[in-house]
Amino acid sequence: MSYNYIKVQREGAVTVVTIDRPDAYNALNAEAHREMDAALDAYEVDDDQRVAIITGAGNRAFCAGHDLKQQATGGGLDVPENGFGGLTSRAALTKPVIAAVNGIAMGGGFEIALACDIIVAAENAAFALPEPRVGIAALAGGLQRLPRAIGLKQAMGMMLTGRKVAAREGLALGFVNEVTAGNALNVARDWANEILKCSPLSIRATKEAVLRGLAVPVETAMRDQWSYLEMRAMLESADFVEGPKAFAEKRDPQWLGR
Structure with missing residues (x-):
């Protein structure tokens, strides 16, 4: 399958999915959602692929979430059955997914990261669920996953204000596994290689x-x-x-x- 808004690379047993809309801070429009869903479908059923990594193009953003410009022009919230980015409602996926967060992860972008099993963050990464500030809510799992990851009070502090959390604070809170001064994707590959040593x-x-x-x-x-x-x-x-x-x-x- 050819893609317009993502890139998919197979590195041995590792599938790397890169959201490729850097000019839009890797926000997902309807077609990008469908492409992500298709890429993760392929990963899920391919026995030769054992770990997936999701990242964003460029060094400014992992994913800025839903494309609000699309919504503002009547595009609505068109997401696949498997959830935001084809991942947040993909309940049956038992193979691991790693988020290599190389910049901002806002709204649905943060929810994609929360739906991953491991989060590696670059020093410049930042996380937020700012949906209430634009009249919506974090309906792609953020309201459920963040309290489970860091506890109710800390999660409420983030969700009721929409405040931005830096990578180091995310590590301290417990939803980030590792912060790197280097390339988040390379560190995610290191995590993937450790997983590949296991059955x-x-x-x-x-x-x-x-x-x-x-x-x-x-x-x-x-x-x-x-x-x-x-x-x-x-x-x-x-x-x-x-x-x-x-x-x-x-x-x-x-x-x-x-």
Whole structure:
């Protein structure tokens, strides 16, 4: 598939999706949403692709959120079924996604980052949910994910004011994993390479169990995890045998993903 507003590169087992509207601070219009959705569809079903990284073109913005100019001219809030950027409502995705935040992440852009499993931020990154300042609300998961990530009071302090949070404060609050003075995408690649050392089935089982477990009591989650689809796949796999065998033989495991 050809794209007009994003770039997709496959680097071995890593898919890098770059939002490519730097003149618009990488804000997403309707077509950019559809392209992001298609790229993530392809990532989700490709067994050879094990980690995805989302970033923005240039060094000013990760994503400024929804294209308000489109809305102002009657374009509305046209987003895919899978949510903002094709990600924020993609509940069944069990493969990891990393956000390489290389500048501002505002509104829906911040919500894309929050929907990722790991956030790497450049020093110049800044985050906000400023929707109330323009008469809307953070309806792409920000209202739900931010309180879970940093606690109710800190989240309310951000959401009820729309204030901007710098990368270092995001790290202190707990929604950023790492801040770098260098290139956020390169650091995200380092995180991806660490994930690739692990069994792909174990990674998928872990993500599924963690996210499903957030909605139920701990005791229920611990009981039910044994029946989860990705957990069963891991427990019944050749990799489940290979991991301990490689450890006993003092060698690197050869993951088959099955």
